[in-house]
Amino acid sequence: MTTIKTVARDRTVTHFVSRVLFTLVLVIVSLFFALPMVWLILAPFDATPSLTVSWPDWTLDNFVRLAENPYAMRSILNSLILGVGTMALVIVLGALASYAMSRISIPGRDGILYALLLLSSIVTGTAAMVPTFQLINQLQLINTHVGVILVLAGGILPTVIFILKDFMDSIPKSYEESARLYGAGPFRILKDVVVPIARPGLAFIAIWTIVQVWGNFLVPFLLLRTPDMQPAAVLMYTFYTESGQADLRLISAFSLVFSVPVLLIYFFVNRRYGFRFHGGIKS
Amino acid sequence: MAAIIATELVKEYPGGVRGVDSVDVEIADGEFFALLGPSGCGKTTLLRSIAGLESITSGKLTIGEKDVTNAEPGERGVAMVFQDYALFPHMDVGDNIAYPLRIRRVGKTERRTTAESVANGLSLNGLIERRPGQLSGGQQQRVALARAVATRPDVLLLDEPLSNLDARLRLEARTFLKELQRDLGVTTVFVTHDQAEALALADRIAVMKAGKLQQIGSPREIFHRPNNTFVAGFIGSVPMNLLETTVAAGRVRIGEADVAVPTEAAGLVREGQKVSWGIRPEYLRWSTEPAEDGIAAEVVVTETLGATSLVLVSAGEHKLQVVVPEEHEPATGDRGWIVPQRNRALLFDVESTERIG
Amino acid sequence: MTEATMSAGSVRAPRRRRAEDVAGLGRARATLFAAPGLLLIGLFLLFPAIWTVYLGMTNYRLTGFAAANPEFVGLDNFATALNDPRFWNSLWLTLVFVLVSGIIGQTILGFSLAWMLRNVRPGIKTFVETLVLAAWVIPASVASFLWLALLDRRTGTLNSLLGTEGAAWLIQHPMECIIIFNIWVGTAFSMQLFSSAISAVPPSQLESARMVGANTWQQLRDVILPNIKGHLLTNTLLITLWTFNTFTPYLLTAGGPNGQTDILSVYIYQTAIPGGQLGLGAAISLIMLLINLVIALMYTRVSRGKSGKKVRS
Secondary structure, eight states: OHHHHHHHHHHHHHHHHHHHHHHHHHHHHHHHHHHHHHHHHHGGGBSSOOSSOOOOOBOSHHHHHHHHOHHHHHHHHHHHHHHHHHHHHHHHHHHHHHHHHHHSOOTTHHHHHHHHHHHHHHSOTTTTHHHHHHHHHHTTOTTOHHHHHHHHHHHHHHHHHHHHHHHHHTSOTHHHHHHHHTTOOHHHHIIIIIHHHHHHHHHHHHHHHHHHHHHOOHHHHHHOOSTTTOOHHHHHHHHHHSSSOOOHHHHHHHHHHHHHHHHHHHHHHHHHHOOOOSSOOOO | OOOEEEEEEEEEOTTSOEEEEEEEEEEOTTOEEEEEOSTTSSHHHHHHHHHTSSOOSEEEEEETTEEOTTOOGGGTTEEEEOTTOOOOTTSOHHHHHHHHHHHTTOOHHHHHHHHHHHHHHTTOTTOTTSOGGGSOHHHHHHHHHHHHHTTOOSEEEEESTTTTSOHHHHHHHHHHHHHHHHHHOOEEEEEESOHHHHHHHOSEEEEEETTEEEEEEOHHHHHHSOSBHHHHHHSSSSOOEEEEEEEETTEEEETTEEEEOOGGGGGGOOTTOEEEEEEOGGGEEEESSOOTTOEEEEEEEEEEOSSEEEEEEEETTEEEEEEEEGGGOOOTTOEEEEEEOTTOOEEEETTTOBBOO | OOOOOOOTTOOOOOOSSOOOSTTOOHHHHHHHHHHHHHHHHIIIIIHHHHHHHHHTTBOOOSSSHHHHSOOBOTTHHHHHHHHOHHHHHHHHHHHHIIIIIIIIIIHHHHHHHHHHGGGSOHHHHHHHHHHHHHHHHSOHHHHHHHHHHHHOTTTOHHHHHHTOTTOOHHHHSHHHHHHHHHHHHHHHHHHHHHHHHHHTSOHHHHHHHHHTTOOHHHHIIIIIHHHTHHHHHHHHHHHHHHHHHOOTHHHHHTTOSTTTTOOHHHHHHHHHTTSOOHHHHHHHHHHHHHHHHHHHHHHHHHHHHHHHHHHHO
16 A cells, blocks of 8 residues: 555656646747747837837837838738739639649649649749749849749649649539530630639638748849839848848838738638648748 | 456546446456446446546546556556557557567567467467558457457456457457456456347446446346336347336236236335336237237237247237247237236336336 | 541631530640640749759859850859869758758657647647747748847847847857747648647557556657658658758848858859859759759658558558
8 A cells, every 4th residue: 555655646746847847848939939929019019119029118100100111012012913913823824724634634644743743842942043033034024023923823833733633623523514514615614613613722722822922032032123123021121131220110010011911811721721731832 | 356346436527527427336356347338328438437548536446455546547457458459550469469568678588478379379370470450350359459468467448349340250259258258367347339249248237328327237137127217228139118007906007908017016016106017029929819918919010030020019009029939920910919928027117217126 | 535637727616526524625625724824834943943954054144244145164063063162061051951950950849849739728739839830920031030139139139038248149150040040930830740640640559558557758659659650751851841942041141151051042042143153053053953853752752652551551
């Protein structure tokens, strides 16, 4: 009896110690992740922000400053242009291609799809930056949004086709067959039957594409030369690496406004669909 | 080898739901004990509480002489075989069986020898090097058993041991398990929802419903004298006939006939009491001639069971099922008499559902 | 499907042969549907990759004479690169970066978090996971600024917390900084991956181990790790690929000070754009593409092999 009691007591002690350690580790890790982000939450509302995290002198003036800064506002618009532009291109081309590949079995189709996926993993923005730059240069698309959109779309499309094809495969063929019986042609079927059913999948891809483009730094940094063309991702960088005093009031508000859309989208999508990583493209 | 004693065992979940509601049970050393009941009755929760995988909210549990109410699963001298066998896919059969010994730091050669001898004892000769994925269902079950008995536990727990086997294999495995337990002599508790399995295998059965014990007894006891209508209806491959009627002058009306109240209940019923008269279809006889104590009835449906038939008859407002040997199978519409076997009928109070007498 | 004959010069007549697919697409029209997408990919993904080989063998420059009249120089660029100590420095730094920040750092932290959080109260679990995820989601330019702010010499939060005013983390310990920064950014992926891998391990196996007296470490070693071996490998390969290709450390240190954080992505950029040596930059890019190829092929082999095994059991 005594032995059991002693064992139980020892176990309770080690149990307690390990619980304390566990909690400690969890707290430290949480702090590690939270610390840099605290500035993002507090500084934008501070009338006199410094790089140190401090209790703010509450104000919304920084956002007013931001709204009045033409470069910053312009860059956010550029981010939107790039995002929506890439999204539109990717959705249209992606839907067409994935639909075709889903419904028609070309010999070696699966091989092509895997090759595409492989290609997009290998030819990353970083690895291909030199030839991409040169190509856009030769096409006279340097410093145009079109150039950036084409490059981004090219990089995202393989993954999109892969995902959408899977999606299209799961749409029952009976809908298309009955439409065909009524005499509808393929384009019509795609437009009236398939796209409405595929809407959730397409919506997901649309949002995912915008998110990928929103934060992308390298491609616009490489291909856009003038501040009036650059998206927020690049302009932010220019703001704080510009020599001289960085205007923290502006930068803090800019950072928050720039980050909030993606944060919201991610967490909203996470609620709905659960987190999905698809050979994640995050450069 | 050890007896298991549970005293007022309660397992309560957050929210107040009681998986096990104040259960008292004593399982004798070496006994083959069944926990039987429908899904959600608490039998698996009770088993896992004995194992230590569920913490006990209140009450006491002893195994042998030790109070194990708060002991860790590995310290109770208990071994368990899970419903899906839980064999480690990355280890071969020998390593799987030897795993408990490895945790106890038994030397490598000794481990391997023990594993081999246990395996051979369970007809797993020659399969030592195989991976679980290469074995049949029956073989996997035996490996899981081998792993459980390799350390000579005091108690062996089995969670639905036969449900993952296909029907034909199940009967073979049943006999195998019974022999094995008898040879090993280890106290064994197993969980099942299959009453036939429990009746065939167990020395004693505990029937559970909604976390509470309904009855503990030997298979025969439970079959012949269920404590309440739930147990009466749950046990038996063909359910017991339970007919609602009223007591009048020491007799109950079944159909058009007045049947005598069973002897054990004779002094315990009140005039006018609402009761359920229960008798198993196997204890009824179909007769084409009138008989004393017979109940006139008409055949509604007959179902062939093989060497016997299950016949549904209607007698007045009551419907009964009778098991009839194939030679005497009646046709639909036939009239005749149902004759109950002496002393096989039971009486249950309708309100409390408990047996009278 | 037999090919119908088309009379020369005819406008596209309504097809006589019946297309076999559900929407009546037919091979030709399907190709038409897929063509624009595949063309885009071909032009902006495939072509640059192949062109790198050619570019790497020229002396293209951004400005000056060689910009308009590049010459073919064969393997000169490769020779230059291989003889340049800066190249080898960059390769070494990249190796360290990928190994420590990716393979070791993110994998261990991601797994530890997944393991520790598995039985924690849902509220706390969501809280911690949200923090880790937010770090991944925040755009790169913002994340790097947050860290610049944290590590700033005079007014950074880290120095004010530790009381080490004036410590120039980015200058004195640049590699450590970008490594830790990259761990901060990337751990979310590993954490999610391992979280789902761990929850897929059959609980009965863990309970079996518990029943025979295995403690937590033994359960990890004997049940969890063998069951998630495949996931561990895929995770490692993906992390390697991403860490190898990430450009974000540029935003923190721009390769400095003095080339101490001159990882390959930054080195290529510096050579080609500010440095203006497109040909040389292309040559090194080719090396990078080849390394990517190797990693990606290994990944495909592993994930194909995994699905093969699944079919069997």
